[in-house]
Amino acid sequence: MNVIEVEKLTKIFKIPHEKKSTLFEYIIGFLVESNSYENLYALNNVSFKVKKGEFIGIIGKNGSGKTTLLKIIAGIIKPTSGKVKVNGSVAPFLSLNFGFHGELTAKENIYLYGSLLGLSKEKIKQNIEKILSFAEVEKFQDTKLKNFSSGMVARLAFSVMIQTNPDILLLDEIFAVGDKDFVPKCLEVFKKYKKEQKTILFASHDLEMVQSFCEKTLLLENGKIRAFDQTKKVIDIYLNS
Amino acid sequence: MKKLSYHLNLIRTLSLIDFKLKYYGTFLGILWSLLKPFLMFLTLYIIFSKILQLKAQHYAYQLLLGIIIWNFFADFTKEAMKSFKSKYPILNNIKVNPLDIILVALGHSLLSLIINLGIFFIILNFELPISFNLKYFLLILLSLIFFSLGVSLIITPFYLRFSDVEHIWDVILQLLFWATPITYGVSFIPQKYLFLHLLNPLSITINSLRSIIIFKELPIIREILFSFGLTFCTFIVGFLIFQKLTPKFLEYL
Numbered sequence: 001m002n003v004i005e006v007e008k009l010t011k012i013f014k015i016p017h018e019k020k021s022t023l024f025e026y027i028i029g030f031l032v033e034s035n036s037y038e039n040l041y042a043l044n045n046v047s048f049k050v051k052k053g054e055f056i057g058i059i060g061k062n063g064s065g066k067t068t069l070l071k072i073i074a075g076i077i078k079p080t081s082g083k084v085k086v087n088g089s090v091a092p093f094l095s096l097n098f099g100f101h102g103e104l105t106a107k108e109n110i111y112l113y114g115s116l117l118g119l120s121k122e123k124i125k126q127n128i129e130k131i132l133s134f135a136e137v138e139k140f141q142d143t144k145l146k147n148f149s150s151g152m153v154a155r156l157a158f159s160v161m162i163q164t165n166p167d168i169l170l171l172d173e174i175f176a177v178g179d180k181d182f183v184p185k186c187l188e189v190f191k192k193y194k195k196e197q198k199t200i201l202f203a204s205h206d207l208e209m210v211q212s213f214c215e216k217t218l219l220l221e222n223g224k225i226r227a228f229d230q231t232k233k234v235i236d237i238y239l240n241s
Numbered sequence: 242m243k244k245l246s247y248h249l250n251l252i253r254t255l256s257l258i259d260f261k262l263k264y265y266g267t268f269l270g271i272l273w274s275l276l277k278p279f280l281m282f283l284t285l286y287i288i289f290s291k292i293l294q295l296k297a298q299h300y301a302y303q304l305l306l307g308i309i310i311w312n313f314f315a316d317f318t319k320e321a322m323k324s325f326k327s328k329y330p331i332l333n334n335i336k337v338n339p340l341d342i343i344l345v346a347l348g349h350s351l352l353s354l355i356i357n358l359g360i361f362f363i364i365l366n367f368e369l370p371i372s373f374n375l376k377y378f379l380l381i382l383l384s385l386i387f388f389s390l391g392v393s394l395i396i397t398p399f400y401l402r403f404s405d406v407e408h409i410w411d412v413i414l415q416l417l418f419w420a421t422p423i424t425y426g427v428s429f430i431p432q433k434y435l436f437l438h439l440l441n442p443l444s445i446t447i448n449s450l451r452s453i454i455i456f457k458e459l460p461i462i463r464e465i466l467f468s469f470g471l472t473f474c475t476f477i478v479g480f481l482i483f484q485k486l487t488p489k490f491l492e493y494l
């Protein structure tokens with residue numbers, strides 16, 4: 001069964017020659033006919049399918065479109081054309097702040113993030129101890145998040161995510177800030193997810209990690225699919241290009 | 242389309258958090274936002290009643306009621322736009338229905354409106370009986386809410402795309418404030434400008450509320466129906482514009 005179907009996906013960012021962020025500038029530009037822009041193809045006609053239970057690596061140079069692809073699958077931005085079909089609940093992990101709010105405490109952020117991911121208030125209340133202890137931040141539950149290190153923030157986000165028990169996980173470079181204790185802890189969870197037939201898309205520059213975790217890998221190049229095959233083959237193509 | 246309970250839970254959590262962030266540890270903050278319409282009232286009352294010697298029956302109550310209604314409209318439309326900017330980190334990381342964010346802002350403004358109206362009734366109680374047609378009152382408030390929502394749904398996407406819409410909207414609000422019978426009554430409007438009153442649901446809302454609450458009269462049904470019609474159109478147009486443009490314009494934040 002396919003849990004993700006991406007069909008002819010194209011995302012164009014319009015990069016104006018002069019940045020116009022105000023209506024005033026825009027109207028002036030319109031009058032003197034200088035509202036010109038360049039089309040940047042962040043994704044260009046991308047199609048692929050992911051089966052239930054697959055762990056898929058996504059690799060490619062900086063700016064190749066990995067984050068854009070994950071954001072579209074997560075429904076955070078709209079594609080210019082093409083379709084994405086997703087079967088199941090999605091938990092996105094797309095940047096190091098995860099949508100957390102620095103002025104709120106860890107506990108308040110758990111409620112915020114939990115609600116955003118679809119947890120009910122009761123469910124969060126029942127599990128808040130568990131969430132804090134998995135993230136190993138019990139002592140800091142009433143500390144404002146702006147005083148957390150980025151690794152602690154990542155732990156907290158990961159810990160809330162586990163409670164939502166999603167079918168599909170979208171991960172973008174989340175291990176970049178994890179320490180030697182936390183990464184294995186996450187990997188434990190992924191092993192469990194593997195058994196439970198959950199699906200993971202994992203964008204990373206850490207080729208070793210991709211190698212050890214993903215049976216298949218997608219290689220993006222300037223927004224196009226360069227290869228989508230067994231991880232070893234794809235990494236070879238990437239390293240030789 | 243997720244379940245209703247998800248949206249309700251999200252709206253509640255975001256509302257509580259917004260409230261906390263806005264008034265973090267400052268009792269004065271809450272007090273200040275509630276006091277705002279009353280301070281505005283004091284200034285305008287001194288200018289119009291004492292200096293310009295404007296004569297109208299129950300002028301103070303008319304003015305205060307007008308300001309409270311206006312304040313709801315102005316605050317909500319501004320707050321709804323701006324809350325998209327303050328929620329950018331969330332919107333950039335997790336899929337959120339933008340309508341939920343508008344509704345959070347609405348809840349916030351509604352709370353202020355209810356408290357302000359409560360204070361208004363307490364003051365009114367000293368001079369006039371608080372007995373009025375509750376059915377009309379609620380119906381008119383409902384239409385005020387939908388009109389404000391509609392306007393907010395129209396302007397918010399443009400604010401996302403063009404950052405100066407915030408300032409443009411401030412100017413429009415200024416114009417609208419004086420074009421709406423807040424500091425004066427509808428009877429002051431010259432015949433040839435009366436159509437402006439009819440085309441402005443805020444004006445009809447304020448006028449009708451004054452009729453039923455202060456003068457204990459029935460509102461002009463024809464006017465109310467007309468205003469409901471306009472409100473309905475504004476809301477539908479707003480909804481369509483919002484649904485079409487917001488997903489595209491969120492990228493510009």
Ligand SMILES: Nc1ncnc2c1ncn2[C@@H]1O[C@H](COP(=O)(O)OP(=O)(O)OP(=O)(O)O)[C@@H](O)[C@H]1O
Nearest residue numbers: 013040042060061062063064065066067068069492
């Ligand atoms: N909101 C935006 N507005 C304009 N251009 C954008 C926007 N987001 C991304 N881009 C552009 O789209 C292209 C793809 O970006 P993306 O973030 O998907 O790359 P990436 O593969 O994740 O890179 P990295 O390895 O650095 O994380 C880049 O050229 C980037 O400049």
Ligand SMILES: [Mg+2]
Nearest residue numbers: 066067068172
């Ligand atoms: Mg990226």
